Amino acid sequence: MSLRPLHDRIIVERLEENEVTKGGIYIPETAKEKPQRGKVIAVGKGKIGEDGSVRPLDLKSGDTILFGKYAGTEIKIDNEDRLIMREDDVLAVIE
Amino acid sequence: MSLRPLHDRIIVERLEENEVTKGGIYIPETAKEKPQRGKVIAVGKGKIGEDGSVRPLDLKSGDTILFGKYAGTEIKIDNEDRLIMREDDVLAVIE
Amino acid sequence: MSLRPLHDRIIVERLEENEVTKGGIYIPETAKEKPQRGKVIAVGKGKIGEDGSVRPLDLKSGDTILFGKYAGTEIKIDNEDRLIMREDDVLAVIE
Amino acid sequence: MSLRPLHDRIIVERLEENEVTKGGIYIPETAKEKPQRGKVIAVGKGKIGEDGSVRPLDLKSGDTILFGKYAGTEIKIDNEDRLIMREDDVLAVIE
Amino acid sequence: MSLRPLHDRIIVERLEENEVTKGGIYIPETAKEKPQRGKVIAVGKGKIGEDGSVRPLDLKSGDTILFGKYAGTEIKIDNEDRLIMREDDVLAVIE
Amino acid sequence: MSLRPLHDRIIVERLEENEVTKGGIYIPETAKEKPQRGKVIAVGKGKIGEDGSVRPLDLKSGDTILFGKYAGTEIKIDNEDRLIMREDDVLAVIE
Amino acid sequence: MSLRPLHDRIIVERLEENEVTKGGIYIPETAKEKPQRGKVIAVGKGKIGEDGSVRPLDLKSGDTILFGKYAGTEIKIDNEDRLIMREDDVLAVIE
Numbered sequence: 001m002s003l004r005p006l007h008d009r010i011i012v013e014r015l016e017e018n019e020v021t022k023g024g025i026y027i028p029e030t031a032k033e034k035p036q037r038g039k040v041i042a043v044g045k046g047k048i049g050e051d052g053s054v055r056p057l058d059l060k061s062g063d064t065i066l067f068g069k070y071a072g073t074e075i076k077i078d079n080e081d082r083l084i085m086r087e088d089d090v091l092a093v094i095e
Numbered sequence: 096m097s098l099r100p101l102h103d104r105i106i107v108e109r110l111e112e113n114e115v116t117k118g119g120i121y122i123p124e125t126a127k128e129k130p131q132r133g134k135v136i137a138v139g140k141g142k143i144g145e146d147g148s149v150r151p152l153d154l155k156s157g158d159t160i161l162f163g164k165y166a167g168t169e170i171k172i173d174n175e176d177r178l179i180m181r182e183d184d185v186l187a188v189i190e
Numbered sequence: 191m192s193l194r195p196l197h198d199r200i201i202v203e204r205l206e207e208n209e210v211t212k213g214g215i216y217i218p219e220t221a222k223e224k225p226q227r228g229k230v231i232a233v234g235k236g237k238i239g240e241d242g243s244v245r246p247l248d249l250k251s252g253d254t255i256l257f258g259k260y261a262g263t264e265i266k267i268d269n270e271d272r273l274i275m276r277e278d279d280v281l282a283v284i285e
Numbered sequence: 286m287s288l289r290p291l292h293d294r295i296i297v298e299r300l301e302e303n304e305v306t307k308g309g310i311y312i313p314e315t316a317k318e319k320p321q322r323g324k325v326i327a328v329g330k331g332k333i334g335e336d337g338s339v340r341p342l343d344l345k346s347g348d349t350i351l352f353g354k355y356a357g358t359e360i361k362i363d364n365e366d367r368l369i370m371r372e373d374d375v376l377a378v379i380e
Numbered sequence: 381m382s383l384r385p386l387h388d389r390i391i392v393e394r395l396e397e398n399e400v401t402k403g404g405i406y407i408p409e410t411a412k413e414k415p416q417r418g419k420v421i422a423v424g425k426g427k428i429g430e431d432g433s434v435r436p437l438d439l440k441s442g443d444t445i446l447f448g449k450y451a452g453t454e455i456k457i458d459n460e461d462r463l464i465m466r467e468d469d470v471l472a473v474i475e
Numbered sequence: 476m477s478l479r480p481l482h483d484r485i486i487v488e489r490l491e492e493n494e495v496t497k498g499g500i501y502i503p504e505t506a507k508e509k510p511q512r513g514k515v516i517a518v519g520k521g522k523i524g525e526d527g528s529v530r531p532l533d534l535k536s537g538d539t540i541l542f543g544k545y546a547g548t549e550i551k552i553d554n555e556d557r558l559i560m561r562e563d564d565v566l567a568v569i570e
Numbered sequence: 571m572s573l574r575p576l577h578d579r580i581i582v583e584r585l586e587e588n589e590v591t592k593g594g595i596y597i598p599e600t601a602k603e604k605p606q607r608g609k610v611i612a613v614g615k616g617k618i619g620e621d622g623s624v625r626p627l628d629l630k631s632g633d634t635i636l637f638g639k640y641a642g643t644e645i646k647i648d649n650e651d652r653l654i655m656r657e658d659d660v661l662a663v664i665e
Contacts, residue, residue, distance in 0.1 A: 003161065003187040006153060011187065045153070047618075048142075052150040055622040058576060058615070066573065066645060066654070073186060075161060084161070084186045091643060091654045092573040092581065092612075098256070098282040101248060106282065137282075140248070143237075147245040168281060170256060179256070179281045193351065193377040196343060201377065232377075235343070238332075242340040263376060265351060274351070274376045288446065288472040291438060296472065327472075330438070333427075337435035358471060360446060369446070369471045383541065383567040386533060391567065422567075425533070428522075432530040453566060455541060464541070464566045478636065478662040481628060486662065517662075520628070523617075527625040548661060550636060559636070559661045 003077060005084060008047035010059055012038040012072065012083040037094065039064055041082065057087050064094040098172060100179055103142035105154055107133040107167065107178040132189065134159055136177065152182050159189040193267060195274055198237035200249055202228040202262065202273040227284065228273065229254055237277070247277050254284040288362060290369055293332035295344055297323040297357065297368040322379065324349055326367065342372050349379040383457060385464055388427035390439055392418040392452065392463040417474065419444055421462065437467050444474040478552060480559060483522035485534055487513035487547065487558040512569065514539055516557065532562050539569040573647060575654060578617035580629055582608040582642065582653040607664065609634055611652065627657050634664040 005011050015037040040063040046054040059065065072085030100106050110132040135158040141149040154160065167180030195201050205227040230253040236244040249255065262275030290296050300322040325348040331339040344350065357370030385391050395417040420443040426434040439445065452465030480486050490512040515538040521529040534540065547560030575581050585607040610633040616624040629635065642655030 002190050004190055005187045006182070006185050009186060047622075048150065049622050050145050050620050052142075052144050052148050053622050055618065068643060073163060075186075087576070090576050091579060091645075092575045095572050095574055097285050099285055100282045101277070101280050104281060143245065145240050147237075147239050147243050168258060170281075192380050194380055195377045196372070196375050199376060238340065240335050242332075242334050242338050263353060265376075287475050289475055290472045291467070291470050294471060333435065335430050337427075337429050337433050358448060360471075382570050384570055385567045386562070386565050389566060428530065430525050432522075432524050432528050453543060455566075477665050479665055480662045481657070481660050484661060523625065525620050527617075527619050527623050548638065550661075 003042060003075075003082075003084075005042055005044040007044045008057060008087045009044045009084055010040055010057065010087055010090070011042040012065065012067070012085060013041050014038045014081065014083060015064070036069055037064060037066055038083065043087075047087070059087055059090065059093070066091045066094065098137060098170075098177075098179075100137055100139040102139045103152060103182045104139045104179055105135055105152065105182055105185070106137040107160065107162070107180060108136050109133045109176065109178060110159070131164055132159060132161055133178065138182075142182070154182055154185060154188070161186045161189065193232060193265075193272075193274075195232055195234040197234045198247060198277045199234045199274055200230055200247065200277055200280070201232040202255065202257070202275060203231050204228045204271065204273060205254070226259055227254065227256055231272065233277075249277055249280065249283070256281045256284065288327060288360075288367075288369075290327055290329040292329045293342060293372045294329045294369055295325050295342065295372055295375070296327040297350065297352070297370060298326050299323045299366065299368060300349070321354055322349065322351055323368065328372075332372070344372055344375060344378070351376045351379065383422060383455075383462075383464075385422055385424040387424045388437060388467045389424045389464055390420055390437070390467055390470070391422040392445065392447070392465060393421050394418045394461065394463060395444070416449055417444060417446055418463065423467075427467070439467055439470060439473070446471045446474065478517060478550075478557075478559075480517055480519040482519045483532060483562045484519045484559055485515055485532065485562055485565070486517040487540065487542070487560060488516050489513045489556065489558060490539070511544055512539065512541055513558065518562075522562070534562055534565060534568070541566045541569065573612060573645075573652075573654075575612055575614040577614045578627060578657045579614045579654055580610055580627065580657055580660070581612040582635065582637070582655060583611050584608045584651065584653060585634070606639055607634065607636055608653065613657075617657070629657055629660060629663070636661045636664065 003011055040059050040061055042061060043057045043059055046056040048054055067083075067085060067090050071089035072083035075082050075084060098106055135154050135156050137156060138152045138154055141151040143149055162178075162180060162185050166184035167178035170177050170179060193201055230249050230251055232251060233247045233249055236246040238244055257273075257275060257280050261279035262273035265272050265274060288296055325344050325346055327346060328342045328344055331341040333339055352368075352370060352375050356374035357368035360367050360369060383391055420439050420441055422441060423437045423439055426436040428434055447463075447465060447470050451469035452463035455462050455464060478486055515534050515536050517536060518532045518534055521531040523529055542558075542560060542565050546564035547558035550557050550559060573581055610629050610631050612631060613627045613629055616626040618624055637653075637655060637660050641659035642653035645652050645654060
């Protein structure tokens with residue numbers, strides 16, 4: 001069983017703050033809109049323009065991303081917490 | 096008798112939380128905007144663009160979907176509760 | 191004498207809740223935005239796009255429709271109550 | 286002396302409620318946004334689209350129309366009260 | 381010295397209420413958004429569309445116009461009061 | 476050192492009220508949104524349309540302009556106060 | 571490790587107020603929306619238009635910029651504070 005997000009939505013596995021990657025990206029506690037890290041699990045087919053055209057997303061499964069604290073909707077799949085958000089809610093890709 | 100939704104609207108049969116599918120998708124009680132599962136019963140012809148073009152919906156009858164708690168309008172057909180919402184209110188398809 | 195609605199507006203004769211059609215569509219009393227049934231009496235020429243093009247409406251006279259409780263403006267024609275609303279306020283067609 | 290409305294505006298002579306036309310259209314007192322009847326005195330050249338194109342109005346001088354109670358701006362020409370509103374504020378044409 | 385308004389703006393000389401023209405246009409005191417008369421002194425090159433195209437204005441210098449009471453910004457040129465507003469704030473041309 | 480404004484922004488040197496030019500443009504103290512005069516110091520490359528096209532600005536360095544009292548953001552360059560605003564915040568050019 | 575901003579976002583290293591450059595740009599303390607200086611560290615691929623086209627950004631890595639006080643989201647990379655904002659939040663480039 002899997003989830004296929006619609007249009008420009010993506011499914012994200014949140015990466016806990018204490019899983020510090022090599023090089024270290026820290027999210028400040030005091031920032032008003034606290035950014036957070038996650039891993040992209042699935043992406044939609046693309047964003048649909050006013051003329052009906054579909055633009056494939058820049059993000060792909062496996063990308064590690066930064067997003068705002070309140071981005072997305074929380075769901076639970078196979079007892080794991082996931083987030084569904086729009087690509088535009090993603091701030092940057094960690095490479 | 097049946098209902099034909101207009102444009103980009105769909106008709107949804109809500110799936111109760113205790114109807115856990117194999118693999119198990121649980122909807123967290125504490126999430127602010129609680130997502131919910133449902134089955135698509137009927138779909139509109141498509142979303143109409145600014146230039147009058149019609150984009151067929153990605154969803155089709157029979158799809159199992161996740162949507163936000165407050166999405167759609169509740170109606171009753173043949174003594175069954177149904178929801179009418181727009182495709183854009185749907186978060187993901189469960190496959 | 192008749193009324194010709196402008197653009198994407200339609201004129202609707204409200205169907206009372208106790209006029210249950212065969213198969214039975216019931217509108218729940220408790221829904222926040224209560225949907226209601228009606229019959230389309232007249233439709234406008236179509237919705238006008240940003241480029242001036244006219245898209246004919248999907249609805250036609252005689253259609254039985256579902257719409258939200260607060261949709262439209264109430265008028266009285268030949269001592270009969272009617273509603274004028276936009277096609278986009280219509281949720282579904284009852285077939 | 287006359288007034289030429291700009292773009293998609295029209296000039297309307299309000300028809301009093303007691304001037305009931307044959308067949309009788311009554312405006313309910315209790316409706317929240319009370320519709321009202323009027324006669325079109327003059328129309329603008331048309332609505333200007335985003336691309337600069339001009340769409341001629343559907344309404345023409347002489348049309349009897351229904352409009353919302355708060356539509357338009359009141360002016361006085363040659364000691365007669367008139368309304369200036371946009372075509373989109375008009376609900377329907379009485380034919 | 382003169383003022384050249386930008387894009388779809390115009391410069392207007394307000395005509396006092398007691399300068400009644402032949403035929404007489406009176407502005408009602410009680411209207412919520414009181415319309416007022418003025419004379420167009422200068423017009424901009426035109427409104428710029430989303431695609432960068434320029435649509436010349438319908439108004440020209442010398443036109444007598446009706447506009448809403450709160451339309452525009454008041455300035456003083458050569459000790460004369462003037463208004464700068466957008467063409468879309470103009471209700472009608474008095475001919 | 477100089478500042479290059481982005482897109483449709485311009486940099487403005489505010490002209491004090493007591494620097495009355497020949498012919499005299501006075502800004503009324505009582506106007507709700509007080510207009511003010513300034514000199515254009517630098518302009519951006521142009522406004523970017525929805526389709527990515529760039530429309531060069533109408534304003535150029537050296538233009539004397541009128542703008543609303545609250546237009547723009549104040550900065551200090553080489554100990555001189557400057558304003559950064561969008562071209563659309565400019566009311567007119569003084570010629 | 572590095573961050574790649576999405577679409578029209580950029581990553582900025584804030585330049586402290588006491589790092590006065592030659593020629594001296596001072597940010598006034600009293601301005602309501604206080605502008606601030608920074609250095610561009612990374613830029614996204616470009617802004618995506620309604621038709622799916624991508625417009626490359628005007629800014630490039632290394633640019634010194636002015637931006638509003640509340641622009642962007644604060645993150646920490648390799649123990650350094652950074653800002654992620656959209657290009658449109660940038661007021662000007664310091665050259």
